[in-house]
Amino acid sequence: MTAQPQVGDTIPPLERTIRLPDMVAYAGATWDWYQSHYDPDYVAAKKLPGPIVDGQVFGALLVEMLQDWLGPQCFVQSIDFTFRNLMFAGESVRCEGEVVAVTDAHVDVTMTVTTLGTDGRPDRFAVKPASARVLLGRADGVGRP
């Protein structure tokens, strides 16, 4: 577990490459078999460069980043994220964030998800802005906020 967060702290980033098999697994795990997320022929007919990563996975990755940072005694109470650009099969993203407010009970953060180019450098935002409130010192929630 990390030390008590402070305003201005940066969150250890999370990077992930999302390959077509990952997208097939995600489609199965979410019961979402929409063809644009895994079918090369379908997306080619739509004149897209490749299968589109389901944007909601970015929310899952941001929560993973927060929980990896704060440890099991935390609870993500809220998170919001705005989509900017599509991500395609085989690309990589970097999730990043910074602490903007802290109390004894919670930490507030702002975050981004950036799609990386083949050189590993930032290419375009997949998500911006994003923010979250994470409860501290507890593994579960408190009911409806």
Added chain:
Amino acid sequence: MLTDEIRALVGQQRVYTAPEPFGAASGRYFGLAIGDDNPLYRDPAFAQEQGLAGVTAPPTLICETNQYSGLPMDAEGYAGHRWGIQIENTREVRGGNAYVFGRRLRPEDVVTATWEITDAVEKTSGSGAAMLIVTSRATYTDQRDEFLAENTETIIFIDLGGQS
């Protein structure tokens, strides 16, 4: 774009109740699929050491899955909730999501999702294109009507201005 027909959609609801408990495997599967190896999703002893009753699911799964819907797959493979809004000569894009969580999901939870269209508004994009922004909210509850989570999402219809 904001026609009377679209305005009439605001306030409409759809309710789906899962035919069975959520199950521990669903959370473990989702963790594997996204590459999140957090033991809270697969190790009951670890979860209990943290004060939980047992394993849970990655928090966002409840807002991402169609598991509860019981709907058949459509022609493009989609088997989840949709409002079926079709607007000619527009491109449909997703704006974003906002989730609120009341507690962690438990394998024995039987999820009910109540979807509602909460807003429909017409705006102009930075490039001057007309846009219709439709906001929906899903509220997830368990078999005792206890609040689990809420998912507010926006879908944007962008006028193609005669292009297709």
